[in-house]
Amino acid sequence: MLIQDILAAKRDGHPLNAAEIREFIGAIADDKVGDEQIGAFAMAVYLRGMSLDETVALTEATRDSGHVLDYRGLDLPGPVLDKHSTGGVGDPVSLILGPWLAACGAHIPMISGRGLGHTGGTLDKLEAIPGYNVTPDHSTFERLLREPGVAIVGQSGNLAPADKRLYAVRDVTATVASLPLIVASILGKKLAENLDALVMDVKIGNGAFLASDAETRELATTIAEVATRSGTPTTALLTDMNQSLASSAGNAVEVRECLDIMTGQRRGGRLLELTRTLAIEALVAGKLTDNAETAARKLDQVLTSGQVAERFAAMVAGLGGPADLLEHRDRYLAEAPVIRELYAAEAGVVASQDVKALGMSVVSLGGGRRRAADRIDHRVGLDQIAAIGSRVDQQTPLARIHAASDDDAARIADQLSTCFSIAESAEAPPLVHDILG
Numbered sequence: 001m002l003i004q005d006i007l008a009a010k011r012d013g014h015p016l017n018a019a020e021i022r023e024f025i026g027a028i029a030d031d032k033v034g035d036e037q038i039g040a041f042a043m044a045v046y047l048r049g050m051s052l053d054e055t056v057a058l059t060e061a062t063r064d065s066g067h068v069l070d071y072r073g074l075d076l077p078g079p080v081l082d083k084h085s086t087g088g089v090g091d092p093v094s095l096i097l098g099p100w101l102a103a104c105g106a107h108i109p110m111i112s113g114r115g116l117g118h119t120g121g122t123l124d125k126l127e128a129i130p131g132y133n134v135t136p137d138h139s140t141f142e143r144l145l146r147e148p149g150v151a152i153v154g155q156s157g158n159l160a161p162a163d164k165r166l167y168a169v170r171d172v173t174a175t176v177a178s179l180p181l182i183v184a185s186i187l188g189k190k191l192a193e194n195l196d197a198l199v200m201d202v203k204i205g206n207g208a209f210l211a212s213d214a215e216t217r218e219l220a221t222t223i224a225e226v227a228t229r230s231g232t233p234t235t236a237l238l239t240d241m242n243q244s245l246a247s248s249a250g251n252a253v254e255v256r257e258c259l260d261i262m263t264g265q266r267r268g269g270r271l272l273e274l275t276r277t278l279a280i281e282a283l284v285a286g287k288l289t290d291n292a293e294t295a296a297r298k299l300d301q302v303l304t305s306g307q308v309a310e311r312f313a314a315m316v317a318g319l320g321g322p323a324d325l326l327e328h329r330d331r332y333l334a335e336a337p338v339i340r341e342l343y344a345a346e347a348g349v350v351a352s353q354d355v356k357a358l359g360m361s362v363v364s365l366g367g368g369r370r371r372a373a374d375r376i377d378h379r380v381g382l383d384q385i386a387a388i389g390s391r392v393d394q395q396t397p398l399a400r401i402h403a404a405s406d407d408d409a410a411r412i413a414d415q416l417s418t419c420f421s422i423a424e425s426a427e428a429p430p431l432v433h434d435i436l437g
């Protein structure tokens, strides 16, 4: 079929079949269509939508537009699993979850991204560790996947290349916010990891990627259905992003919090609880345990025995980072020169956080990017962020600001003070709103 005929069919509201979709996506990857045709396709899908069958076909064509990982030669003894999040603030779950699942016998080829808008990026966090190389050669990646069982790295050029072009065009043609395009973009890349099972962490709330809770719920349901129909059993959890997940937000500060959890120096808290919940889902989906209770027992045992921290440290060393990170974290994780507390104007209980504004204050400190070419200051960010339902007063701050200068700290303190609302009492929102799929 001519490319123009495929575009006309979608423009006029006719469903495309799998062969037509595959032809168009293949033509994107092979550079046989121009950006104007990609833009027309994106706009037609944006306006006309896609059925579930079409979305499955679009996802599979995106996955197959480049290299799909193949583990046959590796003879891995356990399942290949991963988790993907739609992006949040103070969300370093991947750093703990990857080594945690590996310590339970899974293999985690975690291909991650950088910060986007107000949300943080796993690769940016890991690059706070000096020497950590997010683009290792393929043999290093495969060696780490075998032992210690986890490699958290960046995307290689040939993984779902059609998405790279399509996303760049969507970004400048007002067509990002289309459910089928989002689903195929996220899953096209993830399914190219050739997983035995996937757990999706779809964030819901004022810091979530999509503005409305109804759209977010539809995204989660569609992701679980499409991925499972494409051969990767997938569970989607709707998890709360009405407040920062961790008590820190930034890069080095979040790595420090993760190390505290993995080494047992910090117990409890929302970050640990959500990571454990996602890990239970992954172990059951990957058939490493029969049920949630045995999964939880296994997870608790490997965490307490220090195996999670050891796997993380082995991955860091294997990717060029220091071999003694656990022993000497302060030597390696740089601290900002200015650390300043921000107190509430009145004592009370934190009733809400404006999570987008919180995330943008980290970007504004230099901990994220406004343009793709911006350099990140890994030292800056926030810690001791007061959770919803916790008491603040003149001794307990709303947050501590880690800044490159006194001026930056003062500027951000002004912005941040409006991110929190204070009341006489408040209840924390649930951590997991729903489990789908």
Ligand code: URA
Pocket (backbone or CB within 6 Å): 167, 176, 181, 182, 183, 185, 186
């Ligand atoms: N993340 C992606 O990878 N793709 C989208 O379309 C939206 C979020």
